[in-house]
Amino acid sequence: xxxxxxxxxxMFGIAQGAIGVLSAVLAVLLFLNILEVQTVFNVPPELLPxxxxxxxxxxxxxxxxxxxxxxxxxx
Amino acid sequence: xxxxxxxxxxxxxxxxxxxxxxxxxxxxxxxxYFDLAGPSMxxxxxxxxxxxxxxMLSYSELSAALPEVGGEYTYxxxxxxxxxxxxxGSLRWxxxxxxxxxxxxxxxxxxxxxxxxxxxxxxxxxxxxxxxLIVGLVVILIFLAIRGxxxxxxxxxxxxxxxxxxxxxxxxxxxxxxxxxxxxxxPDSLAVFFATAAYLxxxxxxxxxxxxxxxxxxxxxxxxxxxxxxxTVLLTVVYFAVAYVAxxxxxxxxxxxxxxxxxxxxxxxxxxxxxxxxxxxxAGIIASVSSVGxxxxxxxxxxxxMSRDGYLPKALEKAHxxxxxxxxxxxxxxxxxxxxxxxxxxxxxxxxxxxxxLLVFALVNLSLIQLRRKMPRLDRxxxxxxxxxxPIAGIIxxxxxxxxxxxxxxxxxxxxLFSSLGLVGIVLVTYYLRMVRRExxxxxxxxxxxxxxxxxxxxxxxxxxxxxxxxxFIIMILVGLVSIVAGVLNIVAxxx
Numbered sequence: 223x224x225x226x227x228x229x230x231x232x233m234f235g236i237a238q239g240a241i242g243v244l245s246a247v248l249a250v251l252l253f254l255n256i257l258e259v260q261t262v263f264n265v266p267p268e269l270l271p272x273x274x275x276x277x278x279x280x281x282x283x284x285x286x287x288x289x290x291x292x293x294x295x296x297x
Numbered sequence: 298x299x300x301x302x303x304x305x306x307x308x309x310x311x312x313x314x315x316x317x318x319x320x321x322x323x324x325x326x327x328x329x330y331f332d333l334a335g336p337s338m339x340x341x342x343x344x345x346x347x348x349x350x351x352x353m354l355s356y357s358e359l360s361a362a363l364p365e366v367g368g369e370y371t372y373x374x375x376x377x378x379x380x381x382x383x384x385x386g387s388l389r390w391x392x393x394x395x396x397x398x399x400x401x402x403x404x405x406x407x408x409x410x411x412x413x414x415x416x417x418x419x420x421x422x423x424x425x426x427x428x429x430l431i432v433g434l435v436v437i438l439i440f441l442a443i444r445g446x447x448x449x450x451x452x453x454x455x456x457x458x459x460x461x462x463x464x465x466x467x468x469x470x471x472x473x474x475x476x477x478x479x480x481x482x483x484p485d486s487l488a489v490f491f492a493t494a495a496y497l498x499x500x501x502x503x504x505x506x507x508x509x510x511x512x513x514x515x516x517x518x519x520x521x522x523x524x525x526x527x528x529t530v531l532l533t534v535v536y537f538a539v540a541y542v543a544x545x546x547x548x549x550x551x552x553x554x555x556x557x558x559x560x561x562x563x564x565x566x567x568x569x570x571x572x573x574x575x576x577x578x579x580a581g582i583i584a585s586v587s588s589v590g591x592x593x594x595x596x597x598x599x600x601x602x603m604s605r606d607g608y609l610p611k612a613l614e615k616a617h618x619x620x621x622x623x624x625x626x627x628x629x630x631x632x633x634x635x636x637x638x639x640x641x642x643x644x645x646x647x648x649x650x651x652x653x654x655l656l657v658f659a660l661v662n663l664s665l666i667q668l669r670r671k672m673p674r675l676d677r678x679x680x681x682x683x684x685x686x687x688p689i690a691g692i693i694x695x696x697x698x699x700x701x702x703x704x705x706x707x708x709x710x711x712x713x714l715f716s717s718l719g720l721v722g723i724v725l726v727t728y729y730l731r732m733v734r735r736e737x738x739x740x741x742x743x744x745x746x747x748x749x750x751x752x753x754x755x756x757x758x759x760x761x762x763x764x765x766x767x768x769x770f771i772i773m774i775l776v777g778l779v780s781i782v783a784g785v786l787n788i789v790a791x792x793x
Contacts (some may be wrong), residue, residue: 231786237752238783253636271640272667272712277721280753287746287783290739294790 232295239288245281249274304514305361306524308451309507312514313528315454316506317367318405318535320585321396322501323577326471326540328644335549336476337486339540341493342500346533346544348698349501352658352691353529354681355665357522360508361679365519368508369657370602376671380728384606386658387724390599391717392653394630396499397592398637399646400585401431407581410562414574428639434589435638439631440525442593443617443624444487456598460580461539464565464573473545491701492710495651496644498698502654506591518678523672542568589634589728596630608728648713648775652699659695662688740790747787 251259253274265273304312359372369389374382405427407416412420423430480490509526511517514524543564558566558574564580565573601623604613617624639645665681665688681687702710726745757777765773 227786233787234779234783241779249391253640261643263691266708267640268642268709269646269712271642271645271650271715274640275716279719279723283746283749283753284780287750287780287787290743290787290790291783294786 225243228295231291235291235293235295237288238284239292242284242288243279245277245284249277249281252277273288309514309520309524309529310528310652311451311454313504313507313524314458314532316503317501317505317528317532318454318584319588320400320581321503322536322539323407323559323561323581324399324498324643325500325647326543328647329493330560331549333496333777334477334489336482336544337480337490338493338497339476339478340480340538340545341490342497342536342540342755343533344490344494345498345501346529346536348494348498348658348691349504350526350533350661351687352693353504353525354522355662355688355691356505357525357679358681359661359665359668360511360521361518362675364511364521366561368505368511369661370599372664372668373660374606376592376667377606381572381660381664383603384721384724385657386599386603386608388653388660388721389659390402390596390630390694391501391551391720392499392650393592393595393659393784394633395637395646395650395653396595397589397630397634397649398586398640399499399643400592401634401638402641402643402646403436404434404582404589407428407562407578407585410558411575411578411582413481413558414571414578416608416613427641427695432635435593435631435635438586438590438593439627441653442597442627442631443622444589444620448767457580457584457643459479460576461535463576464568465538465542466544467573468546470532471546472552472584472706473542474548476541476548477540477741478544480481486703488701490525491697492541492705492707494711495698495702496647498651501529502651503657504532519584520553520757522679567568570748589770592634593631595635597626600626614769621773628774644707644709645716647719647777648702648707648710652713652717653701655695662691664694672780743787743790747784747790750780750784754782754784 248259251257252263252265252270262269267278314435326338329341330336334341360368363375365370365371368387370386373385381457381506396570405423409420409423412423413752449468449499480486495681503527507528508523539561540764543560546567547560557563563572569576599615600609603609604611604626613626613629614623616622617626666685668675669684699714703714756778757773761770761773762776
């Protein structure tokens with residue numbers, strides 16, 4: 223039972239950590255407008271700071287949450 | 298200490314005006330006039346002056362009773378203790394970051410206006426490289442702030458008043474188009490009026506610089522309240538007159554929009570010709586550079602004070618070995634100024650700066666009420682008249698101004714409010730981690746992060762069908778589900 227939980231934690235930890243890192247990458251792409259991402263996602267300029275803030279917060283919390291789960295999975 | 302108190306009433310008034318008269322008039326009138334209230338923006342300015350005066354009465358009582366360094370941070374600390382003062386300090390810092398970023402954008406815009414007179418091709422180059430110029434400006438000002446370069450506030454205030462006076466004097470010979478500056482008595486019109494007042498509010502808030510400088514003023518119990526009241530009245534009259542002339546010179550009926558020249562530059566160009574355009578552009582550049590520099594110094598001072606009291610890492614208090622300035626705090630704050638400045642979102646930053654200041658104003662008024670109850674025998678050389686109506690009116694008006702732009706569904710205001718609330722959320726978590734549990738309790742943190750994960754995941758799953766395009770539907774649902782499961786796993790984790 224504990225072994226299953228450990229595997230589950232590791233899996234979801236890696237998935238959530240990856241989501242967090244990808245969100246951070248997307249935030250940087252949006253901020254610098256690399257590859258015209260702002261146009262691709264149709265982000266109005268007035269909503270850009272809010273979008274970046276939400277992505278940044280989501281990214282930080284996802285990475286921390288993923289880190290806790292990966293740590294549990296490696297025990 | 299005694300020999301440091303050297304400024305009299307006139308210097309105190311200049312200090313108040315110096316804090317308030319600045320780049321905001323170049324940045325904020327545009328949107329308020331062309332996109333929000335039209336000519337009734339002038340009445341909204343007058344309303345801002347009244348709110349500012351009411352809260353300045355509270356500031357006057359508090360600064361006279363507690364003339365120590367720290368301003369709002371000190372008042373809320375004495376009145377309520379740690380948490381509220383931490384909130385007040387953080388909000389003040391945030392408002393200053395937003396204001397500094399806005400000033401950096403105004404610098405580039407005014408530089409563009411200046412070049413538009415001489416060389417339109419260079420203007421295009423300036424506007425195309427706005428982010429690079431903002432980063433360059435902030436980096437130069439970081440070096441100057443670390444070296445502790447003093448500003449010539451008196452000179453800047455005198456120059457500004459002189460330019461405004463010339464502008465007003467020359468408008469006498471110009472036929473201004475009469476405008477109806479009174480808002481219509483309909484719910485929609487009133488909502489727009491209050492939203493405009495909220496947006497224009499940062500034009501007044503800089504006056505609290507006088508409160509921060511109270512320890513350097515002779516007989517602060519008497520001079521600070523007088524200077525605050527006189528400078529508020531003077532400022533309201535100057536802004537009212539300048540805005541009235543600008544609106545009369547650039548009537549909306551002519552079909553102009555806010556896309557080209559800013560309102561004030563356009564009005565100066567109409568009334569004074571090319572000289573006016575150059576004069577106002579130079580004034581805008583000087584004001585914005587000065588404001589970015591002041592914002593950086595204020596931010597480092599706030600961070601340093603909060604670090605000294607143990608709320609923030611000690612590194613932020615660290616002084617430069619040679620120049621004795623808090624260089625780490627200056628650099629840290631400047632990074633935020635660059636981040637928001639390069640976004641170029643003028644209206645967002647105007648609202649965000651206003652919201653931070655309005656919340657601080659509400660906290661200062663609350664502190665006044667609390668201190669009257671908690672410390673009735675405190676020596677108060679000046680007492681706010683009509684207590685408790687004055688601070689209560691200050692709180693209600695601040696909250697009204699916060700609410701109306703959102704009620705109006707102004708997307709910039711919503712964006713600014715939610716961003717500010719998000720940053721306040723980070724502030725609360727920081728306070729909790731540093732003060733409530735000095736040693737970070739990882740299990741608690743894990744449960745908290747798990748809760749956030751579940752909440753975010755649920756929000757994603759529920760909102761995805763409404764806000765996400767069909768091509769991203771499955772991906773977003775998957776992200777939401779992963780967040781929910783990961784959150785639950787963190788919440789149910791044992792303390793072991």
